[in-house]
Amino acid sequence: MATFDVELIDIVKEFESGGARVRAVDRVSVAIEDGEFFALLGPSGCGKTTTLRLIAGFEQPTSGQVLIRGRAMEGIPAYHRPVNTVFQDYALFPHLSVEQNVMFGLEMEGVDKKAARKRAGEALEKVRLPGVGERKPHQLSGGQQQRVALARALVKQPAVLLLDEPLGALDLKLRKSMQYELKALQRDVGITFIYVTHDQEEAITMADRIAVMSEGVMLQVGTPKEIYERPQTHFVADFIGETNFIPGALLGRDADGYGRVKLADGTVIRARLSHALGNAASAVSVAIRPERIGITPLGPPDGSGGRHTPLDDVTVLDAVVTGSQYIGTDTRYTLALGGEAELVARLQNTAERNAALQSGQRVKVYWKDSSATALDH
16 A cells, blocks of 8 residues: 655645735645656746645645644654755855755754764765765865755754755756766665756656646646656646647547547548547547657558558558658658648758758658547637
């Protein structure tokens, strides 16, 4: 049976703004398992940092419950909760050495100096910073300062580590490197990480599960693969990676979880139905990732020329190439379908595929029906 380190039960958080009540977090419920790397993902102002602050105890919910390891946190201040927080600006004390920064929280709790020094050294070892204890923060690189902040948070052995966009101040190359280091560190220490970010790549790279938020609501919670491959709303599909949206009308629902969608030019295709798609929905958008689309001047790979093969449902449509962009590992094509619909497809550049399709060239585009999802328009 799974155990939960953090549970949010019907959490609401409202603030006063200009005489009105603004709801920053709107009826959020989620359970985060022991040892999980959980990401709160969304654009600025979506409520992810407020949610983190509610867990930390820096804010109190307007209604609902925060539970940490099964214990309700109502009335328990931040400094008595079994959590610690790493912020984007690190908040290191510039006049203290690295070792003193890491020991600070322990000394405030009355831990013996010798024991605190030993635990600080162990924490610095875990973040791969042995031998820098005597340095001052300004003598370290941005990535090293970030690791010191992590060590200072981990040294108190919290049940849950909260991270509020901790890589935001780093340059792109270092940020990518630190993504892998953070995930490896989380596996090593084995504690629950709750990570706030607006960067989809960070969330997908590191998280075991992701909650995508918008306007205070958790729109979808799932593994990175579930979020990317099976988005349940237009917002999630659009926010995570590049996505094509083809408008159409839902004609009917099949027993296998698929629907028949009529496009603007009259063509009927099949697509998976989002679980969030209302039963009364008629206007829909069919979402397809660019890398799931194939292109050939001759038809689908089996040469059938039909919309569906007998063994594997495949949609095949006529299209015209309107542009191409070489981007190293693959080529990005823009294509026009009938009825003014447009598609973007990405084809990997290989030795077998070294002749670019030309603008104005007539082609067939194809994809597995399982790669397409019908969402609320």
